[in-house]
Amino acid sequence: MNSAEHLSALRKWMVSKKVDAVYLTCTDPHQSESVADHWKTVQWFTGFTGSVAWAIVTADKAAFWTDGRYTEQAKRQVDATLFALYSISDPKDPDRFDWLRNHIPQGGCLALDASVLSTANFRNIQSAMKSRDIRFELNLESFLNIWTDRPRIPQDSLYQLEEEFTVRTRREKLTALRKELREAAGEGAVTLVCGLDDVVWLTNLRGHDNPLYPFFHAYMVVGPDIALLMTDQRKVTAEQAEGLDADGIFLVPYRETEKFLSHIAAGAKVVLDPHKTPVALFEALPDTVEIVE
Incomplete structure (x- = not known):
């Protein structure tokens, strides 16, 4: 066409x-x-x-x-x-x-x-x-849907960034983020992370999805006792999944992000950046949560 x-x-x-x-x-x-x-x-x-x-x-x-x-x-x-x-x-x-x-x-x-x-x-x-x-x-x-030859979202495998370049471990970064969350929004707050640079920084993983940067398509949800990585699980090797699990980061399919957000508990505070959060995810959040921008 x-x-x-x-x-x-x-x-x-x-x-x-x-x-x-x-x-x-x-x-x-x-x-x-x-x-x-x-x-x-x-x-x-x-x-x-x-x-x-x-x-x-x-x-x-x-x-x-x-x-x-x-x-x-x-x-x-x-x-x-x-x-x-x-x-x-x-x-x-x-x-x-x-x-x-x-x-x-x-x-x-x-x-x-x-x-x-x-x-x-x-x-x-x-x-x-x-x-x-x-x-x-x-x-x-x-x-x-008429874009019948639309390129698929890249599915190349992820790779682990070497320790000499990460400065801090995933656990250290999650601990620092949770401290900021408590100070910004109080106990129990969770954050929706949509920027790909933020995701790769938090996970110490890199990918080949972006033409200029070593990013991969993913979201994260991080709270006091939860850390979820929403991405195409075919990109994650068994060894990487095991390492994420050991650090308290659990995998969720990329396409189920809206479904997960729609089930966040009533009264929860959700911290997000409206300049990074797509309308579809913002609209998926229940009316019963308190959004902190």
């Missing part, structure tokens, strides 16, 4: 879902600076190959933004007959949210991918669109 066919398929999906506009990004669920090919949604949709881009599509308009590094590249790669091309570095070009406000009807519906959009960014969109009184569709999965 080419960009014109992608646009046609998206607009058919929009009609079926009663959606007036779709906001597409090129980030992953961890807000990584570079992302695996699996999450290069805007690139797949438009043909652009740079690392920073956004696209907004309505029933009869489409617009594309990148930054000043990529403006000439975008002109070569993105079909200007399909997309209006803008740069966030050019003060003469419209802001994404200004453009959206001018092209979505009052009371319309905006579709977003809650699995990758951060909670902080979603709040910015909500604030910017407040005057339009719009509603949100947070699931793009049924549209992205």
Whole structure:
């Protein structure tokens, strides 16, 4: 499929879902600076190959933004007959949210991918669109199913960082984190860790999932007496699993993170970073927990 066919398929999906506009990004669920090919949604949709881009599509308009590094590249790669091309570095070009406000009807519906959009960014969109009184569709999965050759999330095995580079053991790092948690939110608080740099620091493990950094896709939940590592368990060797278990870190399948979060006990304090936490995980937390940002 080419960009014109992608646009046609998206607009058919929009009609079926009663959606007036779709906001597409090129980030992953961890807000990584570079992302695996699996999450290069805007690139797949438009043909652009740079690392920073956004696209907004309505029933009869489409617009594309990148930054000043990529403006000439975008002109070569993105079909200007399909997309209006803008740069966030050019003060003469419209802001994404200004453009959206001018092209979505009052009371319309905006579709977003809650699995990758951060909670902080979603709040910015909500604030910017407040005057339009719009509603949100947070699931793009049924549209992205047309990406039939979508690269899978990398599954390369993890490796243990040598002791000379870790400075502190996993147990020492967990002890330090738990002390900070108690001081920040009191006894019994737990934290949801979404940043991949934070996960690899806590676990002293490294991976090959990211094109620039030795990261692997994972979340962690850490509390006074619990430490869970949510990742693809096929990446973890038996020896690594045994070592994690010995240090009190237990494995949970990556795709079961939302399910686990939905069962956190009522009254628990959950410490998180809204700039790192995707909307899907934030929304999975029960209304009965107290969120500390």
